[in-house]
Amino acid sequence: MQGINSNVAVRMEWPTLALLALDYAVLAALVWFHSAIPWWIILPIGAYFGCLNGSLQHEALHGHPTRSRRLNEALVFISPQLWLPYGRYRDLHLAHHNDLNLTCPVRDPESYYLLPDHWQAMPGWRKVLHNFNSTLMGRMLVGPAISILQFWGQEFSALLKGRTDGRKCWLAFGVSTLLVISFVVWCAMPVWQYILLIAYPSISLSLVRSFCEHQAAEDVGHRTILVEASAFWALLFLNNNLHIAHHERPKIAWYKLPAYYAEEKERLVERNGNYLKLGYGEIFRSYFWHPKEPVAHPNVNWLRRR
Numbered sequence: 001m002q003g004i005n006s007n008v009a010v011r012m013e014w015p016t017l018a019l020l021a022l023d024y025a026v027l028a029a030l031v032w033f034h035s036a037i038p039w040w041i042i043l044p045i046g047a048y049f050g051c052l053n054g055s056l057q058h059e060a061l062h063g064h065p066t067r068s069r070r071l072n073e074a075l076v077f078i079s080p081q082l083w084l085p086y087g088r089y090r091d092l093h094l095a096h097h098n099d100l101n102l103t104c105p106v107r108d109p110e111s112y113y114l115l116p117d118h119w120q121a122m123p124g125w126r127k128v129l130h131n132f133n134s135t136l137m138g139r140m141l142v143g144p145a146i147s148i149l150q151f152w153g154q155e156f157s158a159l160l161k162g163r164t165d166g167r168k169c170w171l172a173f174g175v176s177t178l179l180v181i182s183f184v185v186w187c188a189m190p191v192w193q194y195i196l197l198i199a200y201p202s203i204s205l206s207l208v209r210s211f212c213e214h215q216a217a218e219d220v221g222h223r224t225i226l227v228e229a230s231a232f233w234a235l236l237f238l239n240n241n242l243h244i245a246h247h248e249r250p251k252i253a254w255y256k257l258p259a260y261y262a263e264e265k266e267r268l269v270e271r272n273g274n275y276l277k278l279g280y281g282e283i284f285r286s287y288f289w290h291p292k293e294p295v296a297h298p299n300v301n302w303l304r305r306r
Contacts, residue, residue, distance in 0.1 A: 050202025087169030
């Protein structure tokens with residue numbers, strides 16, 4: 001019995017549990033004491049810890065911090081960003097981990113590329129909007145709204161057409177959203193203020209991470225980035241900035257990923273064709289004003305052959 005208990009204790013990832021408790025405590029405190037805290041303090045702290053909650057959900061869907069999927073999902077049940085049902089995020093993100101389909105506008109659910117034919121058929125104003133969304137400034141300013149409208153539109157259309165696999169996820173998301181909004185109202189914080197100071201900017205920060213995560217490249221390994229981030233960003237994204245390392249070993253806990261990267265750096269950099277950024281400062285300088293890549297996928301032929 002002692003050996004069994006010891007094994008369970010080892011598998012319980014206390015750094016993740018502690019960070020999750022801190023995350024919910026900070027967000028709850030910001031809402032509870034909102035009337036005594038200036039907005040310019042609520043915004044950066046709320047955005048940071050709201051984004052961190054999304055990173056913790058990402059840990060949960062990869063099997064952390066316990067052995068139990070149900071317990072992991074219960075621990076991240078409350079979603080302060082108010083936009084992505086956890087169950088749908090889990091299913092779509094795990095599908096995204098099929099590296100052969102990375103960046104494919106059809107097969108990769110997290111691709112920001114469009115099929116060339118789809119792009120050509122778009123009206124001009126939508127092309128302007130998508131081009132703006134391909135800059136980091138645009139991704140942070142309008143990216144959350146575009147992501148929400150597109151995702152919700154696709155999901156509700158599918159549900160209305162009879163799809164059943166996402167109903168429970170949306171029901172759970174509805175309960176989570178009701179609990180968050182109820183707490184916000186109970187604390188006498190205007191809901192619009194919560195959305196503008198915490199929920200929306202937290203999604204903006206999440207989109208900073210995904211902005212450069214993948215690029216269109218025929219070589220599968222060359223599609224996924226490595227960002228050697230500062231502690232500020234590394235904690236915010238739970239080391240998911242070491243993205244090809246994560247794709248290679250998705251079951252490694254976030255606090256063990258840097259050691260794996262340090263051991264395998266030379267091989268990983270060679271594998272991804274030196275798609276390496278020395279911090280998010282480099283990404284901001286390169287792409288804040290300028291698109292990273294064209295919206296239309298440059299060559300879907302090699303994706304379709306697979």
